[in-house]
Amino acid sequence: MENDIEFQNVSFRYAGAEKDALRQIDIKIRPGEIVLVTGPAGSGKTTLCSCITGLVPHYHEGELTGQVIVRSHDTRRARIGGLASLVGMVFQDPDSQLVTSSVADEVAFGPENLGVPRPEINDRVTEALSATRLTGYDDREPHNLSGGEQQACAIAAIYAMHPEIYVMDEPLANLDPAGRLQVLQVLIDVAKQRNKTLVIVEHSLEEVLPLVDRVLVMNHGQIVRDGTVDEALAAGDIPRVFTRPAVVRLADKFGLGLKTFSAEKFYADLNDRKPMGILDLGEHPVSRRKVSSKPIIEIKDLHYSYQDRLDALKGVNLTIHEGEVVAILGRNGSGKTTLARHIIGLLQPTRGQVVVGGRDVAVTPTHELTQEIGFCFQNPNHQLVSFKVRDEMTFGLKAHNIDPSEFDQRVHRALELVDMLDVIDAEIFDLGKGQKQRLALASVLTLNPRILVIDEPTTGQDPQMTGQIFEIIKNLNDLGTTILMITHRVDYAAAYADRAVVLNRGEVSFDGPILKLITNLEVMKANALDLPDVTRLALQLRKHGVPAWTIQYEQLEQFIQSLMGEASHGD
Amino acid sequence: MAIEYQKGNAFLHRLDARTKLLLFVGMTVLAIVVVDPILMGLLFAALYFLGTNSIDRKLLNSNLRILIVIFLTFSIFQIIFFTSEDSHFLFYVIPSQNWIPVTVQGLVRGLAVFFRFFSVVLAVHLMLYTTPPVDLALTITKREQRRKFDAELTATIVLGAILFVIAHLTRAEDIQVLPFNLAARTLIVLLVSLIAAYVIQRIAGRGLPPEMGMALTLGFATVGLLSKQTEIIRDAQKARGYNLTPKNPIRRLQVLAALLLPIFLATLERSQDISVAILSRGFDYNIDARTYRRQLKFQTQDYVVLVVIVLLLFGGMYLNYLQIGDPTEQFVLNLLQR
Numbered sequence: 001m002e003n004d005i006e007f008q009n010v011s012f013r014y015a016g017a018e019k020d021a022l023r024q025i026d027i028k029i030r031p032g033e034i035v036l037v038t039g040p041a042g043s044g045k046t047t048l049c050s051c052i053t054g055l056v057p058h059y060h061e062g063e064l065t066g067q068v069i070v071r072s073h074d075t076r077r078a079r080i081g082g083l084a085s086l087v088g089m090v091f092q093d094p095d096s097q098l099v100t101s102s103v104a105d106e107v108a109f110g111p112e113n114l115g116v117p118r119p120e121i122n123d124r125v126t127e128a129l130s131a132t133r134l135t136g137y138d139d140r141e142p143h144n145l146s147g148g149e150q151q152a153c154a155i156a157a158i159y160a161m162h163p164e165i166y167v168m169d170e171p172l173a174n175l176d177p178a179g180r181l182q183v184l185q186v187l188i189d190v191a192k193q194r195n196k197t198l199v200i201v202e203h204s205l206e207e208v209l210p211l212v213d214r215v216l217v218m219n220h221g222q223i224v225r226d227g228t229v230d231e232a233l234a235a236g237d238i239p240r241v242f243t244r245p246a247v248v249r250l251a252d253k254f255g256l257g258l259k260t261f262s263a264e265k266f267y268a269d270l271n272d273r274k275p276m277g278i279l280d281l282g283e284h285p286v287s288r289r290k291v292s293s294k295p296i297i298e299i300k301d302l303h304y305s306y307q308d309r310l311d312a313l314k315g316v317n318l319t320i321h322e323g324e325v326v327a328i329l330g331r332n333g334s335g336k337t338t339l340a341r342h343i344i345g346l347l348q349p350t351r352g353q354v355v356v357g358g359r360d361v362a363v364t365p366t367h368e369l370t371q372e373i374g375f376c377f378q379n380p381n382h383q384l385v386s387f388k389v390r391d392e393m394t395f396g397l398k399a400h401n402i403d404p405s406e407f408d409q410r411v412h413r414a415l416e417l418v419d420m421l422d423v424i425d426a427e428i429f430d431l432g433k434g435q436k437q438r439l440a441l442a443s444v445l446t447l448n449p450r451i452l453v454i455d456e457p458t459t460g461q462d463p464q465m466t467g468q469i470f471e472i473i474k475n476l477n478d479l480g481t482t483i484l485m486i487t488h489r490v491d492y493a494a495a496y497a498d499r500a501v502v503l504n505r506g507e508v509s510f511d512g513p514i515l516k517l518i519t520n521l522e523v524m525k526a527n528a529l530d531l532p533d534v535t536r537l538a539l540q541l542r543k544h545g546v547p548a549w550t551i552q553y554e555q556l557e558q559f560i561q562s563l564m565g566e567a568s569h570g571d
Numbered sequence: 572m573a574i575e576y577q578k579g580n581a582f583l584h585r586l587d588a589r590t591k592l593l594l595f596v597g598m599t600v601l602a603i604v605v606v607d608p609i610l611m612g613l614l615f616a617a618l619y620f621l622g623t624n625s626i627d628r629k630l631l632n633s634n635l636r637i638l639i640v641i642f643l644t645f646s647i648f649q650i651i652f653f654t655s656e657d658s659h660f661l662f663y664v665i666p667s668q669n670w671i672p673v674t675v676q677g678l679v680r681g682l683a684v685f686f687r688f689f690s691v692v693l694a695v696h697l698m699l700y701t702t703p704p705v706d707l708a709l710t711i712t713k714r715e716q717r718r719k720f721d722a723e724l725t726a727t728i729v730l731g732a733i734l735f736v737i738a739h740l741t742r743a744e745d746i747q748v749l750p751f752n753l754a755a756r757t758l759i760v761l762l763v764s765l766i767a768a769y770v771i772q773r774i775a776g777r778g779l780p781p782e783m784g785m786a787l788t789l790g791f792a793t794v795g796l797l798s799k800q801t802e803i804i805r806d807a808q809k810a811r812g813y814n815l816t817p818k819n820p821i822r823r824l825q826v827l828a829a830l831l832l833p834i835f836l837a838t839l840e841r842s843q844d845i846s847v848a849i850l851s852r853g854f855d856y857n858i859d860a861r862t863y864r865r866q867l868k869f870q871t872q873d874y875v876v877l878v879v880i881v882l883l884l885f886g887g888m889y890l891n892y893l894q895i896g897d898p899t900e901q902f903v904l905n906l907l908q909r
Contacts, residue, residue, distance in 0.1 A: 079855055
């Protein structure tokens with residue numbers, strides 16, 4: 001059979017770059033294949049996608065060797081527009097790829113470019129909106145949709161062009177668990193219904209692996225593993241490059257089938273193989289450590305409404321104590337960011353009061369509050385204001401009239417914390433997204449804040465980077481900083497935070513120890529919070545005495561080990 | 572404050588984008604033709620009434636209020652410096668020096684200037700408030716189908732007739748001078764009008780190339796986004812401890828400069844995002860064969876509005892032709908002479 005996509009010994013180096021972004025890529029993808037491309041940030045995944053769409057070498061200039069053949073067209077000789085009729089690409093950030101002012105216009109844009117007659121365009125728009133579950137959204141403004149809806153709109157826009165090949169660059173990166181599920185379902189429906197080729201770049205393997213045929217793992221611009229899902233999983237982990245989902249790793253360890261993706265299947269298979277005994281671990285503490293009882297942030301009956309929307313916050317009461325690490329959870333649009341913005345005075349309460357470090361936020365200007373509070377935005381691009389790393393680092397110091405003789409020492413210390421001292425003289429636009437995120441954090445740390453408020457610090461980061469950022473947060477907390485973090489990652493929050501606050505439609509629906517939250521299935525489900533894989537498995541093993549709050553992989557491994565061991569003793 | 576499209580389904584919203592564009596052009600020409608403050612005031616009131624029917628009065632007022640001062644300044648300039656030879660003198664602003672005379676004509680025309688400017692600005696506001704930017708851009712973009720011959724013919728004849736009448740109303744003396752008899756004179760003027768009409772409608776009918784139309788459309792769609800972006804950047808700077816409202820005016824300038832850089836970069840980044848997005852959705856597939864989902868269609872109400880505009884234009888010119896285009900001025904002068 002002829003191949004849909006063929007890379008023949010392809011290397012590419014961006015103009016001005018010192019290293020190859022792709023090195024000697026040789027792959028063939030057959031029609032109808034669903035291929036997962038994974039690997040750490042900067043490993044060349046996006047460049048690989050750009051080669052298929054022709055953006056490399058036609059838009060992103062550089063040195064391309066070898067041949068990329070898409071449906072018998074050499075991309076070097078084809079135009080991007082021509083390839084666009086064959087290949088539809090959805091980018092990582094949905095907001096940046098939506099260009100018109102209504103959803104229907106957005107979906108019609110591609111077919112219009114292809115010269116599709118008007119009546120057929122309207123049919124295609126209707127069909128694409130229904131396939132992506134956006135029926136009735138025709139006149140909505142793309143930029144006012146939620147992240148999940150925006151991503152669905154971007155997919156609809158491609159779907160309406162009827163491409164043969166779909167290329168998705170981290171389509172789930174900016175979504176909450178509910179949105180991820182929706183988008184993933186849409187993607188698979190689209191590919192399977194029309195029997196199209198799908199190349200999907202993703203980090204969250206546990207969600208995508210069960211749905212794909214083939215896995216490509218990239219590192220440093222090379223393909224380091226290429227095979228069916230079975231083959232890729234059987235070959236084991238590659239440290240810092242490819243870590244299989246926790247359930248798969250455990251299945252491998254205890255000799256179960258490698259395609260064990262769900263906790264339920266794991267438990268059933270394990271049970272089939274060997275009856276398990278019961279662990280007796282006694283009582284376990286739910287809270288890990290004591291914190292001071294001195295309140296540092298007090299939020300009393302906080303109400304807030306945006307002009308054009310209903311109430312975003314409806315009577316939030318919250319007291320944060322010095323030295324706490326609090327995770328703020330909840331689905332997109334539940335009011336998390338709105339709450340965080342009040343703490344630093346970027347929003348003023350419609351009703352109620354916010355007191356930070358003894359100062360009423362309503363009467364204290366933001367620039368004074370920032371002497372005590374560090375605030376990191378979700379998108380680092382919204383926060384960085386300089387060309388050079390060094391200037392960015394001193395921006396806050398200058399704004400606060402810090403003695404310039406202290407600059408060097410403070411900047412070095414902060415960059416050291418985020419492990420970025422080596423780029424102190426770099427230009428900010430040469431940094432990757434993960435580096436920008438850490439730089440944004442470092443620039444805030446130069447002021448030695450007593451309180452750190454972080455909004456989604458791990459959006460679009462690979463697992464290694466996510467782990468690193470949470471480690472930095474933990475270090476800061478050990479040094480005495482109170483941490484308030486908004487995050488979707490329940491697994492990391494459970495590992496690093498003491499306390500969880502769950503917002504639902506502007507109200508606090510849970511406030512307490514995070515280990516209590518993850519065992520409260522009702523609250524978890526009502527807020528579309530995703531249980532960490534390990535915890536899901538622990539819940540299955542509950543009747544055998546495994547504590548439901550188990551969150552560490554190693555912990556669970558030990559529990560299962562002893563369960564299996566006890567069972568064999570019993571035999 | 573940016574004038575952004577307000578969703579709605581009122582009379583102005585339902586008009587074709589092209590009608591609203593012509594309404595604006597018509598209003599501009601009217602503001603040149605009509606010199607009488609009361610007539611212009613009536614026109615303004617009618618337009619304002621139409622506007623408040625279609626969009627929020629508060630929003631409209633808040634935007635217009637800022638302009639009152641500017642246009643009043645224009646009026647004062649007109650009143651003070653409009654001194655034609657035969658003006659009816661009233662008094663001096665600085666009597667001791669006999670400086671800056673104020674005349675009847677100056678006052679009346681000064682008042683008219685206020686309404687003339689305001690009407691044009693109001694027409695722009697109404698057009699932008701009630702027309703989706705995409706439609707507006709489409710009106711001036713070359714469309715895929717060649718227009719039919721009969722449509723071109725109708726356009727040429729209608730436009731030719733209008734030009735013919737305008738020629739007679741405004742250039743009557745010049746036409747008289749032509750060394751032919753009445754019939755030949757009329758025929759020549761008609762022929763010239765028709766040729767001019769054909770040329771104008773061909774140029775207007777061609778429209779901008781689609782690339783430019785698309786650039787306009789995307790530009791419109793980005794304006795709202797950029798003001799949001801500005802807000803985000805201001806917040807980011809505040810969150811970094813930057814005082815955005817210092818008392819010292821020099822510091823204020825510095826704050827502005829610090830804001831410009833990230834906004835500039837954000838705009839640059841956005842335009843790159845857009846070019847990647849539209850390229851990968853086939854924008855350069857075959858731009859001349861591009862089709863459009865949106866269809867613009869004239870309805871009865873559009874024709875009514877167009878006829879009213881044309882009648883008003885003719886009416887205004889006709890009054891000027893009869894030399895009774897400034898009844899207010901005449902009336903006041905009569906009063907003073909009595």
